Amino acid sequence: MGQPVTSPTRVGIVGVGAIAGQYLASFPTLEHLRLVAVADLDMDRARSVAESAPVPGVRALTVDELLADPEVDVVLNLTIPRAHADIALRAIAAGKDVYGEKPLTATVAEGVEVLAAAQAAGVRVACAPDxxxxxxxxxxxxxxxxxxxxxxxxxxxxxxxxxxxxxxxxxxxxxxxxxxxxxxxxxxxxxxxxxxxxxxxxxxxxxxxxxxxxxxxxxxxxxxxxxxxxxxxxxxxxxxxxxxxxxxxxxxxxxxxxxxxxxxxxxxxxxxxxxxxxxxxxxxxxxxxxxxxxxxxxxxxxxGASRGIGLDDFAATPADQTPxxxxxxxxxxxxxxxxxxxxxxxxxxxxxxxxxxxxxxxxxx
Known part of the structure; x- marks a missing residue:
């Protein structure tokens, strides 16, 4: 099954490129979420984002470290489209819920694989746009x-x-x-x-x-x-x-x-x-x-919504209901x-x- 429900839901971001700034700016206003970690292939960029995050205590991790981190309940997948499926499948294998930037994956076949893996693992997948x-x-x-x-x-x-x-x-x-x-x-x-x-x-x-x-x-x-x-x-x-x-x-x-x-x-x-x-x-x-x-x-x-409200809505939705x-x-x-x-x-x-x-x-x- 997925990570135990916590309040607020602890979020780790994978991929801190251009779109990440819009999500980061929203975290202080999202009541059901707490940003705990960020990861990127460029560790210098991850460290810079962690240091300048608008909420305290954000850690910069490697992608592997973040996916394995027991303090992360849901992975916010902000990688480029061709990496969406890979990161989602790795997060699911680690027992994490996943919320992805759009599109869900680069192809329908990959999307079917991701949702099937999530169902088998007992975790949830949601996706922008919100x-x-x-x-x-x-x-x-x-x-x-x-x-x-x-x-x-x-x-x-x-x-x-x-x-x-x-x-x-x-x-x-x-x-x-x-x-x-x-x-x-x-x-x-x-x-x-x-x-x-x-x-x-x-x-x-x-x-x-x-x-x-x-x-x-x-x-x-x-x-x-x-x-x-x-x-x-x-x-x-x-x-x-x-x-x-x-x-x-x-x-x-x-x-x-x-x-x-x-x-x-x-x-x-x-x-x-x-x-x-x-x-x-x-x-x-x-x-x-x-x-x-x-x-x-x-x-x-x-x-007054901004990017991230879909993830907040997802976190507030009971596990037996469709986000x-x-x-x-x-x-x-x-x-x-x-x-x-x-x-x-x-x-x-x-x-x-x-x-x-x-x-x-x-x-x-």
Whole structure:
């Protein structure tokens, strides 16, 4: 079985790269968690992060030391996507619960292996994104669940950026298999769509890439050229079990969009859902027969949330209940995205084998 439940849950972070800073900043506000250790392949970086952590008593360990440490209850896996499965499986073998940065793993096959190993070991797996637990997506979900838009018909999700190499000092993995705009940014949008409209049963996709190389724009490697070996522009159509249709538009090639948001359309109204890469934002509704959009009051979600709220929610969820940011949800989202890419290359629709219950709504706090 997993580590005994403690209060608060003791967290060890593996991988303290760029995203780790956002999690570290949240720990002082997460009531069910206590950060106890950090590990990285670069021990100097691990020591620096431990020394500057916003909570006291954080130790810098090697990865092996952290995974074996009896003082760590849950491993927060912030490694790059291709390492997610390896670290998760090693943590599970050590009897630890695992909460991973998105995507769950680089491939669906790896994700299935991780969840099977966790079930066999009696430990739990959960996964980002947790932005869907904020007031933005949750207020929109409350509106859908209350019937404010009537029967949902369709949704669209749009994310456009000219590329992460403009700001990320080590962007290689964004342009390698397991990266790309869909697997990198898609989890925010697809997780939100599943939360709003339920599981997906079938997808069809198309994909391309405009440039074979990218130039790093910042940091010590600025000016270095890296290859693009994965799709950098992806579109997809998702058929939900409810019958609603969602359209994805994810690009590292195009220049800009007016708003990286989601729109949900029903028989009696349309909703504008704020950027699911954030936790907050206005939810606007335009009802049939009206000429203007109305901003809905916040009615659900964790207010003032930041990265790590999903791990905190996970720690607060009893072991016999499914956490909102569950591994099953992450696997379903990963299968949707992988299948869109499979469809893009085969030219045929792909049936989604997995399914999942919509995660429990977050009431207004």
């Amino acid at each position: 932005t869907v637990l904020g007031t933005g997506v949750q207020t929109a979900r409350a509106a859908v669940d209350a019937g404010l838009i009537g029967k949902p018909i369709s949704a669209s999700a749009t994310m456009v950026t000219p590329g992460h190499e403009r700001w990320h000092p080590n962007p290689d993995f964004y342009y390698a298999p397991g990266g790309g705009p869909l697997l990198d940014m898609g989890p925010y949008y697809v997780t939100a769509l599943v939360s709003l409209l339920g599981p997906v049963t079938r997808v069809i996709g198309a994909a391309s890439h405009t440039r074979a190389e990218r130039t790093i724009g910042s940091g010590p490697r600025a000016g270095e050229v890296i290859p693009v070996t994965t799709d950098s522009h992806v579109t997809g159509i998702l058929t939900h079990a409810s019958g609603a249709l969602s359209t994805l538009f994810m690009s590292f090639d195009a220049v800009a969009t007016r708003s990286s948001n989601i729109e949900v359309h029903g028989e009696t109204a349309s909703l504008i859902v704020p950027d699911p890469n954030g936790f907050e934002g206005d939810v606007r509704i335009r009802r049939l027969g009206e000429n203007d959009w109305e901003t809905l009051p916040v009615s659900a979600g964790y207010p 909102r940011a569950s591994g099953d949800l992450a696997l379903h989202v990963l299968e949707i995205m992988e299948s869109v890419l499979t469809s893009a290359h085969s030219g045929s629709a792909v049936t989604i084998a997995s399914t999942v219950e919509r995660p429990a709504a977050v009431p207004q706090h």
